[in-house]
Amino acid sequence: MAAVALVTLPWALFTSRADLTFGPHEAQYRITADSRLTVDFGPLGKVLVPTEDVIPLGLGVHVDIGEIPVSGESADDERPAADPDAVADPGGGSVDALGGDIASYASLFSAPQAQIDEVIDGLSQEILTRWALAVCVITGGLVGLALFLGPTRVDTIIRAFVGKELLGIGLVLVLVLTGLGTVVLNRPQPISPDPAFEGTPLAGSQVTGRLGGIIDTAFGAVQDFAADNDAFYDDVLETLRAQWNDRPITGNWTDRGLVPPAGVGAPADSGGEGEGQKGVTTFVFGSDIHCNIGMARVVGAVAGMSRADAYIDGGDISMTGTSAENYCLDVLDDELPENLPRMIVKGNHDSMGTTQHAKTRGWKVLEDSTAEMAGVKFFGAADPRRTVFGSGPQLETDLTADQYAQRLRDEACEADFDIMLIHDPAVGGQSLRSGCTDYALSGHWHRRVGPENFGSGTRYVNSTSGGALANALTPGPLKMNAELSIIRVDNETKRPIDVQIITVTPDKKVQIDPWVRFPEPRPLVGQPPVDEPGR
Template identity: 35%
Template sequence: MHDRPVPARWLRWTLAALAAVIACVGFGITTASATLSLGPHEAEYSVDTDGLVVVDLGPLGTLEIDSPLPLGLGVDVTVKEIPADLSAVGASSTLDRLVGDLDGYLQFYDSPQVTIDAVTVALLGDAARRAGLALVGVVLVGWGVRVLLGEARRRQLSASLAPRTWQLTAGVVIVAFVGTTLVSADVDGPRQGRPASAVFEGTALEGARITGRLAGVIDTYGGQLVALYDENEAFYEAARADLGQAWNSWEIRHAVRTNLGEEPPDPVSGEDGEGIVSMLVVADLHCNTGMSTVIEEAVQRSGADVVLNAGDTTMNGTAVEKVCVDAFASAVGDVPMVVADGNHDSVITSQQEAAHGQTILDGGTVEVAGVRILGDRDALETRIGEGTAVARERTPGEQAADLAAAACEQDPDLLLVHTPVVGLPALDAGCVPLQVSGHTHQRFGPVQVGRGIRYVSASTAGAASGQPTVGPLRGTAEMTLLRFDTTTREWLDVQVIAVTPSGEATVYDRERMPVVVPPVGELEDAVPPFSPPDGDEQDEEPAPSGSPSLDGPVAP
């Protein structure tokens, strides 16, 4: 009888380590979980092996769809904030609550890939963490067993098992293969009496099966949601196409006027290679993720070097509004974004934005693309469901004084804040040449205020008073392109980009930035150097009810 060949020691250890890693990775993947958002709710996502994606809404029922994951892997989604017992909640009030959450569901349905990507990254991260901890546990257990066995016993076991290395390896592979096959084969197909909902035919949820009271809700309101989604998609895709055409028309108009000498040529770059920096201003997005595609078009067509976000990216600054932050971050791509969060945002919002690499202003000056930008998060925070605003760490008056002091010390090129009135002391002192803000939902300026220029951006979400921002526009949405010469340290011009509720886009001509002329009168005596491009009522100072004083309430 021939002796079995004994594999080299390094090969045996390599096979043992590989088996341990595979087992730990399998454990990590099949037990991964994460807490993220699903529409207007927080939800717990966990990986399982039933081959289904199951959204559990408690006593309302479940939504099931075949999982796209391999090897029979599925995901269970447990939605929070659903009452455990509906006996105390009437059917009508339950349905009313769901209808009230329609905007939140539409935001999710409008950008499902954003949520899917976020969930995928979170689950993979948790799986890696669990696999790492499991591997550490295996190593520690192995080391403990090694110590307990002692050297003599280890040699005896090694002499006995080493000749059987290949048989043991084959056995592990067969067990793993059989286990995977059994898991995959155990996947439930569509169950009897649970047909796919016809509401989702032709959508990303085609084939979904509904159970419980939720089935009636979906049958009643699902068609409305799908119709709203289709209307929303069609509107913003058409608006994006119209913006592209409007930009082409402006480029032709600009070229003709330049050739005729009606407009001066663009300034040339300085000897150091720095030249003109284009900055696209957005403000008061208020979770209107439909505008993401239009913003993306504006960024690409304008060649913006930086995007300035003047705040109120979300409605309430909650964790579940991460889908909104993610959608806007995806729209700007690799273009740097500088953010001055607003009263409807929160520390959570700032953290979500920072996770995308966005620069969050926090009372100091940063330099982006050669432009020195000073700013801060809004001093007020709107309380969810209360409609009131309270001071964070400082009052608006204290924040205004701090920003004025910082401006006079740090010599910024731009002050970016959410609420216009907060920048008044810095402008009065002449320590900042330009302030950009939002908050009022109405465009105003650029106009000389104090010894500087103030520009208030309208809402990029087309936000209208008392109207939701989800769905086709209810008001005119605007963005503004600012240009700055890094050689002369001068602001050159402003250019308004607007999309009306009818979906018509307009790219207005550039308007020269006004030059500060001393002596400067008081705020109420300042006169805009030119009328806004659309010539409507927005060329007037926003109504006092928006921000009557530095320490007053916040209306929008």
């Protein structure tokens, strides 16, 4: 078995193919023996990057670049009538599509670890799968052959090789030397470094073919974008940290009053409860990041400085939900404190593939289900729509948004939970009006609402945490305010106590608002019907 494994390992290593992404492109990765990263753009040419310092044993990686997966239109669907402004749904236009492509390239420089992890995981899985398959097939074949020949013939074959070990070793050496000679003779020419890459992470790289003629301009644009993006959010984080210790504090110890009950307010133990208070759970709540990887750094910093017990995301972490945009979630996942519990519900700019990928990264995903996070039980469901370029909003379920809202209401009436997490407030409206939901958290509208009474419950709508402005480039320095919420929940009643808003502006200012209490839900009896404004 060991001999078979040793012989088949090189075959598995050099024949494995992993279908992944490269920035916004679909791409296929494979292992080579040329000590370089080769990014093959087909007729345009190749980018050659030396890898002696990062990949051992003279190995390299070859990347065949494919097309950019696109599905979309130039304008998004209208916001639901719940929005009194009744304007086009922010994000999702052709500008965002191009912006996402640029941000994908820029992320290779500003946040490359997510891409590296994806490649390592993908290739490792393919290699191990092929290796295990080869070992099983060959071992099974040998066992089957032995059974077919029978013990007598097997003994005869073994005796025929007794005393000829040196001959076998010699044959193996000849094969090994022949293979090494082939590798040496086929060794590619040394890389001629392109001066355009000097002083960058690609220093020492070479570009071939027609790609070399445009690389100076294209690479310069991507490099400038990445540099501007990093500089912008470096300044934002510096301002945030400078203001953090002077931020407004809260006097609300529980959802029942200002006076703390026994045991509440003592310093937190090593369990790390948020804001240093027992009896209170702290959540950082973001939504509608729309692949702004710069704001992902801010989200991670706030989660760490607030000593949050968990992070919850109201959806629209990507722009169209393609597999290439999984890096949007990967970057946020890497920026959040290690081992911090995290939860997400699908938005209309995400896809089922987005949330499936989140599961592989250890996120809890609400899909017509409940899940406990830091002692609080959440209930939620994926947005039934997927807003894509070219074909507008599509349904990923058999139900329309209104039908889905009705089903969600029925499920909420039967479920046992503390807080509803739903992307679109309009979808959760029926559950609040029915009396089956006391508290609901949402996003989608790209403007903050509440916390306020709605129906017989209380809702809070977070604005866009990515600063997603309609018909503007979302990734990169902000074009509109980005907001992030810190929500505190009473551990005894499981009710939200208050919320603090952190706002980042396009001029790199950071505003940390005073805490705002959540109003208590109102009795269902005697409540007049409540419609969304504008309906």
